[in-house]
Amino acid sequence: MSPVLFWIFALVTLIFGAAVVINRNPVASALSLVVSFLGLAALFMSLNAYFIGIIQVLVYAGAVMVLFLFIIMLLDLRVEERRRINWLASAGGLALALILFGQIFSVVSHLEIAQQPFPPLPGSTTDDVRNIGVALFTNYNLPFQVVGVLVLVATIGVVLLSKREPR
Amino acid sequence: MITLGDYLLVSGILFAIGFAGVMLRRNLIIILMSLELMLNAANLSLVAFSRFRVGPDGLPNYNAQVFVFFIITVAAAEVAVGLAIIVALYRARQTTDIQNISSLKF
Numbered sequence: 001m002s003p004v005l006f007w008i009f010a011l012v013t014l015i016f017g018a019a020v021v022i023n024r025n026p027v028a029s030a031l032s033l034v035v036s037f038l039g040l041a042a043l044f045m046s047l048n049a050y051f052i053g054i055i056q057v058l059v060y061a062g063a064v065m066v067l068f069l070f071i072i073m074l075l076d077l078r079v080e081e082r083r084r085i086n087w088l089a090s091a092g093g094l095a096l097a098l099i100l101f102g103q104i105f106s107v108v109s110h111l112e113i114a115q116q117p118f119p120p121l122p123g124s125t126t127d128d129v130r131n132i133g134v135a136l137f138t139n140y141n142l143p144f145q146v147v148g149v150l151v152l153v154a155t156i157g158v159v160l161l162s163k164r165e166p167r
Numbered sequence: 168m169i170t171l172g173d174y175l176l177v178s179g180i181l182f183a184i185g186f187a188g189v190m191l192r193r194n195l196i197i198i199l200m201s202l203e204l205m206l207n208a209a210n211l212s213l214v215a216f217s218r219f220r221v222g223p224d225g226l227p228n229y230n231a232q233v234f235v236f237f238i239i240t241v242a243a244a245e246v247a248v249g250l251a252i253i254v255a256l257y258r259a260r261q262t263t264d265i266q267n268i269s270s271l272k273f
Contacts, residue, residue, distance in 0.1 A: 010177045021188035047218040093190030104179035114172030119221045154244035161251035
């Protein structure tokens, strides 16, 4: 993928990711997160991970964010009113995030393999759905079934948590 | 030429942004969204490594992409349950501000 396209999508992802954190309106935050996920899906496509890219759009941008927007509308969350910012606490939190990023940056810059470009793919990669499916149903069949049970438990839990108290 | 380090750097910045969101925001729903940002940063890192490790048959190592599939599924289930908890909390306290829900604070 050409470097220009990579940096465009990376900047879209990062800038809208920052917009999620900075916005005071929760609906604007949720919509910024949708755009960030779309940028991330483009980055997945650039890594020849077509299945994961499509699943990212379908599940994350399509289902999870719609759920977030439903809940924001249901709770009728207003724009956070401007309040006195606790500058000390904010500076502490920001310092923690910067320290974390500094550590990640120092690790990545000292990895030798991080300087290497991606190896070319002589094999065909357009059937990655088939390869992931084969791996999922043969090697990782047990985690697959367990995740199925997990999703069932989550569904039951959500229904139970949403019950109103009987009056 | 885009290297593996570029993808890891983008993943690291996205993770730090999500972490800053969890630390700095007071609205529970924004905190949950920042958590999703962190999970997605990890997904990007995994897919980048999956593409980097090309096996002898010329295909990327799909184990990491299967892992990302599981992470996406588990994150979706976690978001559903987390939002149900937030709705129940809102019904009880009429607020999503974490400073008003601090009765278990040490």
